[in-house]
Amino acid sequence: MRFYSLLYIQPRVAGLGKPYSFCRCFNTQASFQPIHIETAWHELQQNVSRVEHSRSKLNINSDAPLFPILLPPPNITGKLHIGHALTITIQDALARYYSMNGYKVSFRPGTDHAGIATQSAVEKYLNKKGIKKSNLTESEFMLQVRDWEQQYQCRIRKQLEAFGALFDWKNEFYTLDQKRTSSVSKAFIELFDSGYIYRANRFVNWCPKLASAISEMEVESQLISDPVTKLINGVAVxxxxxxxxxxxxxxxxxxxxxxxxxxxxxxxxxxxxxxxxxxxxxxxxxxxxxxxxxxxxxxxxxxxxxxxxxxxxxxxxxxxxxxxxxxxxxxxxxxxxxxxxxxxxxxxxxxxxxxxxxxxxxxxxxxxxxxxxxxxxxxxxxxSYVLSVCSRTGDVIEPIMVPQWYLSVDSLRERVLNLTKEQDLKFFPSSTKDDWYRWLENMQDWCLSRQIQWGHRIPVWKYETSDGEKWVAAESQEEAVRKSNGASVEQDSDVLDTWFSSSLLPLSSFGWPCEKNVSALPFIESGKDIIFFWIARMALMCSYFTNVLPFREVILHPLIRDSEGRKMSKSLGNVIDPMDIIYGVSFEKLEEKLLEGSFSKSEMGKSLAHLKKSFPNGIRAQGLDALRFGLCLSLHHNQRILLDMESFSNSYKFLSKIWNLMRYFSQYDSSLINNDAPIEVSERFQIIKDAFDYRLHLTVKSCRENFENRSLFKVSETLEKFLLTDLSVEYVDVTRLILKHPEGRDLVLQHFRDIMNVFLRLAHPVIPCLTDVLWEHLNYVPKGPLHNIDYPFVDEGKLTSEEVAHANDVVKETMKIIYYLRSLKINRQLSKAPELPVYIITRKGSLDKFCEMIALLTGYQIKMQLNNDLGNSTTTFVQFMVSTDTMLMLPDKMMHRNLPKLERKIMELQKKVEKLDLVAKSAGYTKAPLSVKARNKQHREELLAMIQSLSQETYC
Structure with missing residues (x-):
């Protein structure tokens, strides 16, 4: 079923903020279905892309400041994993935020040729087919790699498109394409000619299976605590x-x-x-x-x-x-x-x-x-000792002395250290800055060469002289002959370390060396594990050619682990495909994917057991927005993220709440109002409006501050609190009765529409699909997409106005009274005594405007006084403190006081609190999902409130 069939489309209203009939937009019987919404969203995106392409030809908005963003390129070795999804989510949220703030965002996607990783993957693939690399000529093997390259580039591009990020596809890059190859050669030659690159015979980490040196990142340290037999290259050792x-x-x-x-x-x-x-x-x-x-x-x-x-x-x-x-x-x-x-x-x-x-x-x-x-x-x-193995082949690493090409880092490192201080390079989290300095200060010369076939062939040529062997750097054989004064030259067969081409991306993906004035990136975002392998090397290389750092901020996210704290690994069978979270997958399909892997029998058994324990019923489709929102909420962790599928389920419920809130208001039918006619706003509704406008602009302020502080967790948490508490609970309650009156209904619907106008724009960077589609079908003007519409600004007048702040206090106090009476009704079994009023004793005089509402929402007769002098009343009252400003006085006759029963109830509640406290003190509780901790904390607070309510009875 198409999403459009869920909506009743009405002609677009001219003018922002005009009253609108929600029922003509929403089918109130339709449930939240993210797949249908995202299908509609992707169609909207395609239409938008065509429109924006036309605009770019006309040079519209050419004066907007450029905001370049670089996607850390995924390797062409397989599918994107959940770590890639987290990186894209963070970067795309910031891209949309800055686009909505008037910047011309160029978010450039790309892929990495991943030399050793790709060559190893191709060799494994060929081995499965019964083909040995040793039986192929060099050109035959390279044809196999090129086929792999084409297949996986296409696969990764489709996955990137499925994420729907604001990618600048016309500037897509590949680290082994012609432009990047040219920039790599020019950079190497300049560094070589300047004396920074040299050849030396030193110990390296050597993988015999690859017959090549490998980087530290490709060395996996395995603790051997007891005697064990391992299969290495098919041999038991x-x-x-x-x-x-x-x-x-x-x-x-x-x-x-x-x-x-x-x-x-x-x-x-x-x-x-x-x-x-x-x-x-x-x-x-x-x-x-x-x-x-x-x-x-x-x-x-x-x-x-x-x-x-x-x-x-x-x-x-x-x-x-x-x-x-x-x-x-x-x-x-x-x-x-x-x-x-x-x-x-x-x-x-x-x-x-x-x-x-x-x-x-x-x-x-x-x-x-x-x-x-x-x-x-x-x-x-x-x-017991640590065994070093190659993460790509599983072979044992051998320390071998062999001639290699090195980059001298001493002066380059000093430049980066100085620029870090001079340009005030910012780190998120800030604690990373100390690690940055420490690592740079102890940085060793970089081994650049690899003895494999796949990669950028090193542009150096050997020739013989009377003094022995000499080397010259050149882009072509002709240039090498010229530089060597006509000598016979032979190019080195080695290729460059993959990180060499990646380290130039802040320049090469934006036109360098043809384009000399390349702007520094506002930020670089990545996982903590490659800050030194990639981010530091980008700073090292790019600052040499431009004398400025290639980015102004470094944003690092924690690494994602499985629910047991283990690294995501194909060998463990715990890798999560983000597409499975978006579209859902059966257990049988997950099992089928697992069986496709290359595992030993023991590894396969463990992996299947983990799969059955974690996903006995497969993974339910949560949608792209739920994936993004769940990942953003997981960013409260600093060191590592334990993947909790419940966080995506809770995010799905949050999105469903937005949808259902719209459905709720859509049931109140109303025709459009003439916006030019004078509207007489009741004093009570004005207080409600001021209160929720105040909260809305606090939310705007918090979202803006947290986007600037790069805290997507706090942005998401703020949005969640406003919608789940302020709108879905309190706003619905305080407007429930007004909606039933014709004169108030249109005012509430208009106000709710105005609130959602702001909320959808606030939430768009983290949940783009639902917000874009709702904006489109709620007929807001200007027309979407939202990333081209202004992000909400804070109305400081509303936040500094004493009148508005007072209105918020009054509404808060009103809701406290309503919820307190409802709680007493359940927990204390209050009876109705129509002839006996409940007195509200308060210092807040404006509460009298809500007496009728409190009475109707609780079912009790309500009277309000500014003091507790009840005159000559002969009724005995029970007092309950709602807050420091407000007290409830209930007639004794309404109370069903069964003291033994109350005491038993209190004891039951106390036992529940003690049980929660024991759980919180248990050894494994620190690893519990955040959602579980939050739920337990909330439940404990509710239990304590109930205990307090049952315990505080006194008599006048």
Whole structure:
């Protein structure tokens, strides 16, 4: 069913704020159905896009200040996940807010070629099809990658379109497109020619499966707390042991030095034994020699070095210079030679005829057996340690020394540190600023090169001279030949780290280097996990070329975890597809998606169990607005967000409340009023109007302040409070009777329409679908979309007016009295005694205008006095304090006082409070969803209020 069939369309009213008949807009029988609303919204968006494209050709609004926004580009490795949804929600909310404040927003979407990640994904895909990369030529493999690239770019674009953000599609970018490739080459060449990029032979994190260096972000640290067997590249490998190996002393028949290692397969690279010079156990052996346990012809020196920890196991360290940066440094200090034992694929070399060419992990059990056979293996001790693996391939990381290209960061880092202070770079949350300074101050030179096929090929060319090998940076072979004075040149086969092209995006996605005057971004928004891998490197690179920071603010959101606090991971099967929250999905479909993954049997079992526990009935369709609003409300967390599906369900209910509120007022039919005719507003309605206008403008003020402070949680919380408390409860109650009178009905409907005019604009940045569609069909002028209409401004006059503030106090006090009497009626079983009035004793004289309303809404006869002098009344009264200004006096005859029953009731309520307190003190309560905590807190307050009400009876 189409959304339009749910609405009765009426010709648009000319002029903003004219009275309107809600019943002609809403079918009061229609329930809230987000899918129909969002279908209509996407159609509206398409129409708007065509109109705005025409406007852009006419250069309309060309004087508006530019507000550029950069989407952190998702990798072309799969579908968008819930973290992407959070980033888009935050950025799009700010984009809409600033668009509504007169800025010309250019929110540029794009994708990242993601070198290692994409190449690994393609290799896994080919393996599933039974195709090995090693059986393909380089060009054949690149064709497979290009097919993947095209498929996933298309898939991600469709997902981005489904989010309906204010993307500037005509300026879409891709980190490997022609424009970005050109900017990458120019940046590299300039940095190379200026001496910032150099080549050096250093230790790197090496993935043998990829045969490439990888970044720190691609290193996953796994705690091995107990002995365990893991599948690495299809091979079962034992981890969690410390192997103690005896190295016999030369010229001694029965003495040896015992060393400890978790990597026995590296013994063939051992070239010395090091001990601490202050360790009395080994002082007599310093300067002597030991024999290699598997190569008796190889003699190793015993050296002293302060870097050795004497308290770690035996206190003797085997020195393998080619496999450890610590060992390398010790070897360098003592002129110990280095022996290469691993090739780029992680296979043993220069070891023995039996082991050469074997993968080092496959060789481990064979080496251990060889050590047993020679009686060199002393012990195998269970040992806890951290294992570094490649997050892309699952292979164990090897520290290997290999020539790489590096970016020298010393002077670049100092520039960023100075600009951070000079330009007052702001951080949200502000606590991140200290981390920013600390990380920059300790930043190491950046390894730029990767030994893979997919990516930006490094524009450097090698040539030979009489002084040896030289390098030149150039965009083409012709330019390289010219720069090398006609020498024969050969381009390096390495590609650049993916982050190099990403670090230039604040410039390259806005036209640099062709466009020299690129404005700084107002903000950059991302997850906390890539502040140093991406955000700091953007500052490092872009400030070099422009001498200003590429952004004025850094906004960081917490990382999303599952309900158990675990990282979202395909291997755990806990990744949530945001489309499943929007459109819904059955349990069977979720299970089917999970079974498509590559898991071990144990991982699959755990993942299925988690799925059944978390989503036994699948996921109900909540809609895009509910997804966005739920994500915004989750931002009260600073460190991490535990994904709570109930937050989306509650957001759905909030949106449904907006819809139902409209339906409620639509049932009061009214014809249009002549706006030019004088309207006599009753004094009572004027008080109501002033009160809710006051609250509305407090809401406007709060929303504006919190948007400026980048707190979308507080924006959403403010909107939620105003609608759920002020409008849906109090406004409905105080206008209920007025709506039944012909002379008051049109006034209320007009006022409600004016309130919604403001509310829809306030809420639009975070819930764009429903607000746009309601604006369109409520015939507001100017015509939408809302992101082109002014965001509400605060009417300071309403907030500073004593009369308006007093009106708000009066309405608040009126509602307190009504709710108090209703509560007493239920909890104290008040009876009706028509001949006996309930007295309201108050300091607020204006309350007398609401006596009739209080009486009709509670069913009691109401009288009001400014003091508690009831004259010669012989009636006994019971007093109840509603507030510091107001007291209720109820005739004793109305009270059904059954003291034992009341006492039992109080005890029951107290037990409920105690139970809630015990829950709040429990160990796991800190991990409970925010909605659960809020609900428990509210319930506790209600229980305490009931206890107070039942306990405070006194007699006059």
């Amino acid at each position: 034992d981890f969690g042991y410390m192997y103690q190996i005896a190295y016999p002393l030369v010229d001694s028949c029965n003495k040896s030095i015992i060393v400890s290692t978790t990597r026995p397969e590296t013994v063939f690279g051992d070239r010395a034994i090091a001990v601490n010079p202050h360790d009395p156990r080994y002082q007599q052996f310093i300067g002597k020699f030991v024999r290699h346990p598997l190569r008796p012809d190889l003699v190793l020196p015993i050296v002293e070095d302060d870097a050795v920890d004497p308290n770690f196991y035996t206190g003797a360290l085997k020195i393998t210079p080619s496999h450890s940066s610590v060992d390398y440094d010790i070897a360098k200090r003592h002129n110990i030679p280095m022996a290469t034992i691993l090739d780029p694929k992680g296979r043993l070399v220069n070891c023995s005829n039996e082991l050469d060419g074997m993968d080092r992990l496959c060789a481990r059990p064979k080496v251990v057996q060889m050590l047993r056979d020679t009686k060199a293996l002393v012990k195998e001790i269970p040992h």
